[in-house]
Amino acid sequence: MGQITLKQVTKSFGNTDVIRPLDLEIGEGEFVVFVGPSGCGKSTLLRLIAGLEDISSGQILIDGQDASHTPPAKRGLAMVFQSYALYPHMSVRKNIAFPLKMAGMDQAAIDAKVNGAAKVLNLTDYLDRRPGQLSGGQRQRVAIGRAIVREPKAFLFDEPLSNLDAALRVNMRLEISELHQSLKTTMIYVTHDQVEAMTMADKIVVLSAGRIEQVGSPLDLYRHPANKFVAGFIGSPKMNFVTGPEAAKHGADTIGIRPEHLKLSDSGWAGKIGVTERLGSDTFLHVHMDGMDTMTVRTEGDTALKYGAPVHLTPDPACIHRFDAQGKTLA
Amino acid sequence: MATAHSRIAARFMLAPAVLMLLCWMIVPLAMTIYFSFLRYNLLMPGMEQWAGFDNYSYFLTDPAFFTALKNTLLLVGGVLLITVIGGTLLALLLDQAMYGQGFVRIMVIAPFFVMPTVSALVWKNMFMNPVNGLFAYMAKAVGLQPFDFLSQAPLASIILIVAWQWLPFAALILLTAMQSLDREQMEAAEMDGAGTFSRFIYIVVPHLTRAVTVVILIQTIFLLSVFAEILVTTNGGPGNASTNITYLVYAQSLLQFDVGGGSAGGIVAVILANIVAIFLMRMIGKNLEA
Numbered sequence: 001m002g003q004i005t006l007k008q009v010t011k012s013f014g015n016t017d018v019i020r021p022l023d024l025e026i027g028e029g030e031f032v033v034f035v036g037p038s039g040c041g042k043s044t045l046l047r048l049i050a051g052l053e054d055i056s057s058g059q060i061l062i063d064g065q066d067a068s069h070t071p072p073a074k075r076g077l078a079m080v081f082q083s084y085a086l087y088p089h090m091s092v093r094k095n096i097a098f099p100l101k102m103a104g105m106d107q108a109a110i111d112a113k114v115n116g117a118a119k120v121l122n123l124t125d126y127l128d129r130r131p132g133q134l135s136g137g138q139r140q141r142v143a144i145g146r147a148i149v150r151e152p153k154a155f156l157f158d159e160p161l162s163n164l165d166a167a168l169r170v171n172m173r174l175e176i177s178e179l180h181q182s183l184k185t186t187m188i189y190v191t192h193d194q195v196e197a198m199t200m201a202d203k204i205v206v207l208s209a210g211r212i213e214q215v216g217s218p219l220d221l222y223r224h225p226a227n228k229f230v231a232g233f234i235g236s237p238k239m240n241f242v243t244g245p246e247a248a249k250h251g252a253d254t255i256g257i258r259p260e261h262l263k264l265s266d267s268g269w270a271g272k273i274g275v276t277e278r279l280g281s282d283t284f285l286h287v288h289m290d291g292m293d294t295m296t297v298r299t300e301g302d303t304a305l306k307y308g309a310p311v312h313l314t315p316d317p318a319c320i321h322r323f324d325a326q327g328k329t330l331a
Numbered sequence: 332m333a334t335a336h337s338r339i340a341a342r343f344m345l346a347p348a349v350l351m352l353l354c355w356m357i358v359p360l361a362m363t364i365y366f367s368f369l370r371y372n373l374l375m376p377g378m379e380q381w382a383g384f385d386n387y388s389y390f391l392t393d394p395a396f397f398t399a400l401k402n403t404l405l406l407v408g409g410v411l412l413i414t415v416i417g418g419t420l421l422a423l424l425l426d427q428a429m430y431g432q433g434f435v436r437i438m439v440i441a442p443f444f445v446m447p448t449v450s451a452l453v454w455k456n457m458f459m460n461p462v463n464g465l466f467a468y469m470a471k472a473v474g475l476q477p478f479d480f481l482s483q484a485p486l487a488s489i490i491l492i493v494a495w496q497w498l499p500f501a502a503l504i505l506l507t508a509m510q511s512l513d514r515e516q517m518e519a520a521e522m523d524g525a526g527t528f529s530r531f532i533y534i535v536v537p538h539l540t541r542a543v544t545v546v547i548l549i550q551t552i553f554l555l556s557v558f559a560e561i562l563v564t565t566n567g568g569p570g571n572a573s574t575n576i577t578y579l580v581y582a583q584s585l586l587q588f589d590v591g592g593g594s595a596g597g598i599v600a601v602i603l604a605n606i607v608a609i610f611l612m613r614m615i616g617k618n619l620e621a
Contacts, residue, residue: 052518073524085519089537098533099523146523 002028002063002153002186004049009058011044011210018044020210021058026154026188026203031180034190035197035233036207042190043158045207049188050079050156062153073102078147079156082163084139086131086146092118093127096145103150117145120179137168144179154186161196173199194234198222206230228327231256237284239321240295252322252330259284259298261319268314271295273305287311360601367594374588386595395571395579396596400603402486403575406493407554407607413494414550415543418501423531425502426509436506443499447559454492455481455564485565485573492560497553501546508542509535544618548611555604576600 004026011019018041026032034042047053049060051072060068067075078099086095093114100110118124121141131139140160147155157176161169177200180187191197197204198218206213206221206229214226218234225231231239239256246269247255264285271289278301285297285305297313305311322330370382390396425436442450458465459480467477480488512535520530558577561567567574567582574582580600584593 050522052521072518072522077522079519079522081515081519083513083515085513085515087516087520087534087537089540098520098525102524102529146519150523 003061004154004186004188005059005061005064006049007059007061009045009048009060010056011041011048011053012056018210019048019056022210022212024205024212024215026186029184029186031177031187031189031200031202032205033197033201033203034188034205034207035192035194036213037233038192040207041210042192042207046079046156046158046188046190050077051075052079076150076153077156078150078152078154079158080140080143080147080160082159084131084143084160084163086139086142088131091128091130092123092134092142092145095131095142096123096149099146099150113149114145117149120148121145136164137172140164140172141175144176148179148183152185154188157187157189159190159192161191162193169196176200195236198234204234206233208233224329225321226329228254228256228323228329231321231323231329237296237298240293242292244292246292247322250320250322253325254323254327256321256323257295257315258319259296261316262295262297262313263316264297264299264303265312265314268312269295270310270312273307273309273311275307276303276305285311287313289313363594363597365594366590367598369591369594371591371594372588373590382591386591387599390583390592390595390599395574396576396599398571399574399576399579402571402573403555403577403603405486406490406557406575407551409487409490410494410497410554411547411550413490414497414501415546417494417498418505418546419539419543421498421502422505422509423535425506436503440499440503442496445496447496447557448563450496451492451560451563454488454495459488481565482569485569489557489560489564489573492564493554493557497550501550504542504546505539508539512538540618544615547615551607551611552604555600555607576603 004024006022006024008021008023009019010017010021022045034045036042044053048055051067051070055068058068059066062070062075062077087098090098096114096117097110100113105113114127115124118127121144123138123141123145126134126138126142131142134142143160160176161172164172173196176187176189180200189196189200201218203215204218204221205215208229213233214221214230216224221230221234225234228241232241235258237259239258240262241254241256243254247253269289269292271287271292274286274288274294276286277284281301283299283301283303285299285303287295287297289295295313324330367386368382368384370378370380370385372378421439425432425439429435445453456463461467461477461479464477466480470477516534517530520534525533556577557575558581561573561575561578562581565573567578571579576596577600580593580596583596584590
């Protein structure tokens with residue numbers, strides 16, 4: 001169980017259309033990530049699915065049942081909020097037990113479930129603490145625990161890692177992915193971070209201005225972006241875009257080359273080295289091109305080039321993406 | 332920033348203000364304590380004599396004292412009960428989005444700006460008066476006998492008047508507390524299956540405890556010394572049915588001209604207020620710790 005279908009769903013606040021008519025199919029057990037720049041409507045879309053906002057028109061089906069106007073509690077979904085939204089005056093145990101208590105479950109069954117969830121999430125030692133006494137990662141796990149005990153049809157995550165520091169974020173990312181593998185429950189995850197989207201998702205939904213730009217697996221989006229927006233949004237560092245005569249040579253309005261598909265060479269596009277960013281395993285070169293925008297190149301970790309040194313770049317001809325004037329990918 | 336030098340300078344500069352405040356408090360207190368040990372009657376000026384603890388024993392054994400003590404506690408407790416519960420409900424209403432929200436909120440605070448004597452007189456003459464009052468008019472309109480509030484239920488009437496004055500204060504403090512509640516917490520509770528009532532009990536009420544503590548502490552301080560409302564409505568009567576300690580001290584010193592006895596009563600009131608304060612801090616003071 002855990003199949004969610006959106007049919008022509010829209011949402012507007014006053015005259016502003018936040019979500020344009022939108023269709024989406026989320027299969028059972030899938031890990032779906034909504035990704036897009038801030039203000040693209042991804043959180044709103046999640047809240048529509050959760051039932052925290054009313055849809056303006058269209059239909060939401062959960063497991064084939066029309067849930068468009070079902071109250072949030074009856075939809076059988078659990079949500080993890082950006083601020084975790086733990087109840088500060090309750091112990092961790094009571095926080096996790098709260099949905100069960102509201103469902104009127106008896107105390108013995110509640111205890112068993114809470115202890116089970118605490119074990120899975122390594123929270124057993126903290127059950128009697130208050131949320132205020134926990135670290136960010138622990139709070140995050142309590143919020144997940146509160147969602148797990150309900151055994152929902154699907155989990156909804158609203159930018160759950162954005163309040164954590166970088167190291168912890170990588171850990172929690174793994175933990176959530178592990179959790180998905182063991183629970184096999186549908187998960188919908190909202191983030192603005194394309195790295196999270198790429199690493200966690202079975203299916204990525206790229207949103208922009210309330211519209212779906214593309215839906216597909218991470219590698220599908222990386223290799224075959226449907227348009228310039230997706231091409232620029234997915235992949236890090238960003239794709240380089242070239243317009244003008246160079247693009248026209250390939251019969252396109254714009255061509256895009258990912259930093260990893262540009263090679264330093266003896267001839268080709270000329271430019272001067274700008275800032276180099278050394279990550280150890282890789283080095284990112286920002287090259288100021290002659291007659292073109294600055295380009296980013298990904299090279300081996302030990303590339304040693306001085307600021308201002310002249311270089312030439314050659315794109316890998318098999319990996320050039322071509323876009324028309326509207327930004328659509330040319331086949 | 333806080334070097335030893337700057338701290339010394341700060342102390343010097345603070346000293347005059349601190350000293351002045353100290354005198355402001357200590358001189359009247361010392362004089363009251365001094366008078367409480369004198370036989371000091373305004374009808375016999377210049378005849379003051381040392382009286383030891385006589386004033387205290389007279390005051391504490393006066394049956395009126397126990398009535399006044401009971402009335403004081405009933406007044407404080409009653410008003411607190413009405414304002415905290417009523418204030419929470421009013422805050423819930425004010426928290427709803429509605430047309431003219433800002434204006435309504437300003438109007439709600441209005442009773443707090445009316446001085447106690449005026450509001451008590453308005454209540455006495457325009458609402459509770461058994462002949463001309465609005466309540467009497469309403470009772471007569473449905474064929475009932477008008478109820479003479481201030482003589483039949485004097486203390487309850489005063490509790491009502493004082494509660495009316497303090498309700499806006501409680502409502503506003505609780506409203507701001509309610510507005511600081513994290514919206515995501517309410518949404519999380521909603522997703523967790525908590526209905527409106529459960530959300531109120533499990534999320535809103537615990538969130539309000541700190542604000543309620545502040546309301547109770549501040550109001551208690553002021554309610555222990557309610558005076559004007561009693562003076563202009565019932566004069567402590569009938570008999571001493573609506574006399575509280577503050578009013579008893581006034582009656583002792585300025586109606587019976589016994590300054591010594593009144594001062595002893597004042598000191599007793601100070602001690603009682605401190606006892607109440609200690610109890611309050613024990614009971615609810617821990618709510619203030621973060």
